[in-house]
Amino acid sequence: MRILHVTDVYHPRVGGIEVFVDDLAGRQSARHDVTVLTTTPARRGHDPLPDGPVQVARVPRSTPYGLLAARLPVRLDEYDVVHAHLSVVSPFATLVARRAAAAGLPCVLTVHSMWGGNPAVVRTVRTLSGWSRWPVVWTTVSRAAARDVRSALPGAHVLVVPNAVDVDWWREHAAVPSDERPMTIVAVMRLAGRKRPLELVRALAQVRRSVPADVPLRAVLVGDGPLAGPVAAAVERHQMTDWVELPGYLTRSQIRDLYAEADVHVAPAFRESFGIAALEARAAGLPVVAMRSGGVGEFILDGVEGMLCLDDSEMAHALTHLATRPATRRAMAAHNVAVRPDLDWERVLDETDDAYQQAEVRVSLAPAGRGARRRATSRLRTAALRD
Incomplete structure (x- = not known):
């Protein structure tokens, strides 16, 4: 054909x-x-x-x-x-x-x-x-x-x-929980308005205020786009440069390596028709925090494979919950590693x-x-x- x-x-x-x-x-x-x-x-x-x-x-x-x-x-x-x-x-x-x-x-x-x-x-x-x-x-x-x-x-x-996605390829280096590193949140997106990276920065600031100071956090916002400059400025304005990283564009191999050392994937877009990055993270074993209104909820089971949210306040609360309850996020990660998604x-x-x-x-x-x-x-x- x-x-x-x-x-x-x-x-x-x-x-x-x-x-x-x-x-x-x-x-x-x-x-x-x-x-x-x-x-x-x-x-x-x-x-x-x-x-x-x-x-x-x-x-x-x-x-x-x-x-x-x-x-x-x-x-x-x-x-x-x-x-x-x-x-x-x-x-x-x-x-x-x-x-x-x-x-x-x-x-x-x-x-x-x-x-x-x-x-x-x-x-x-x-x-x-x-x-x-x-x-x-x-x-x-x-x-x-x-x-x-x-x-x-x-x-x-x-x-x-x-x-x-190539499910088996992402599963080759599945995320491994560890107490030896900060609780690591990863987002992979085009830094454009529809993906809502600025709203994510504000939610991460709320998470840092809500999580006890003795719980180390790390966030990595992967991607490039028209809002790259404003996102960097927002991170600096909120005094988050010591724990929020903006590496720009990464290859899939680099993202997979990053997922292997991460704990949670977050997708802040309200109108995400599908969410390829979220599925890749799910295949790599990460719990996924995303909005309930888009397509991510069609392959993420709320409370089992991640957490689905109505708004930014709920997103910040979900990330805080997973940061302060390691047993919950590890149970989700174990499920995601054990149960293979069928979207191959x-x-x-x-x-x-x-x-x-x-x-x-x-x-x-x-x-x-x-x-x-x-x-x-x-x-x-x-x-x-x-x-």
């Missing part, structure tokens, strides 16, 4: 969509012929993996929006399925998906964000793009995100296909392939005159048999 992933954001930029698309494309390349189409420029004129199995086609950002569809570096009709990845506003992926749907190509649109917090923007994009009329399959990464999409697109065919790549690859098959069916059943092609023989089924 020939798959075209379309995304406004991709490596070398780092974020949830960028990481997931890169991982998914790389894993699919063992089964299929995969290309990523993006407007994100390469760094220093080359792609991160120029000799890898995934081809990357980049559209110059200087291309006028009105000419994008005519200047794509790939031919859409050469692909068996077009898989577009959307946030709240993803103009390039939306444009390419609309063109592919109009041409009768099987299309899957994955929503990686929580749309409920931006209803006016979503309504505007829906009106301009004509999403509701497309014969496509919609997927989201969590049930929480699916509710938002179904609300925005009544009658849409929406599947939940979760994100995935084999499952997600199979569910993604199923979404592609459903997209082919949607095209074959689409009314004539709306750009859909009726085909007696499914190219996807033929390709699947060849694979």
Whole structure:
């Protein structure tokens, strides 16, 4: 099968969509012929993996929006399925998906964000793009995100296909509790407003005030982004530089090594559609403290695998509770090490392939005159048999 992933954001930029698309494309390349189409420029004129199995086609950002569809570096009709990845506003992926749907190509649109917090923007994009009329399959990464999409697109065919991590790789160096180090809290995120790093700094300040002075604490906020400067300033303003570290961007291997010496992972975002970093920490054995309102609660069992919170006050209280009750956090860590999460790549690859098959069916059943092609023989089924 020939798959075209379309995304406004991709490596070398780092974020949830960028990481997931890169991982998914790389894993699919063992089964299929995969290309990523993006407007994100390469760094220093080359792609991160120029000799890898995934081809990357980049559209110059200087291309006028009105000419994008005519200047794509790939031919859409050469692909068996077009898989577009959307946030709240993803103009390039939306444009390419609309063109592919109009041409009768099987299309899957994955929503990686929580749309409920931006209803006016979503309504505007829906009106301009004509999403509701497309014969496509919609997927989201969590049930929480699916509710938002179904609300925005009544009658849409929406599947939940979760994100995935290499569970066994993260479990190779599982966290080991120790009394010889400070109780260590780790957060891994893009330092941007939606992830709420400044609110996390304030919550950590509250934790330090609430935890007895003889209980040593350490917090490591991993990541980079537009709020890197304000976060550093907030840490200094709260006089936390002696125990809060800001290492910036770390590789996955470095994060895994950090998790092996940590005690708790915290995810402060209210509208986290999934939470890849939280799942990685859970796979590494760490208890996870996160907000109840997003997708993290769909793979973290409250009180067993971590603690789910309603607001920042509860988040600070949960971190204080785990800092002052080592037996509780160790019991959670022991459970997380013993019980393997099932969100691994084999499952997600199979569910993604199923979404592609459903997209082919949607095209074959689409009314004539709306750009859909009726085909007696499914190219996807033929390709699947060849694979």
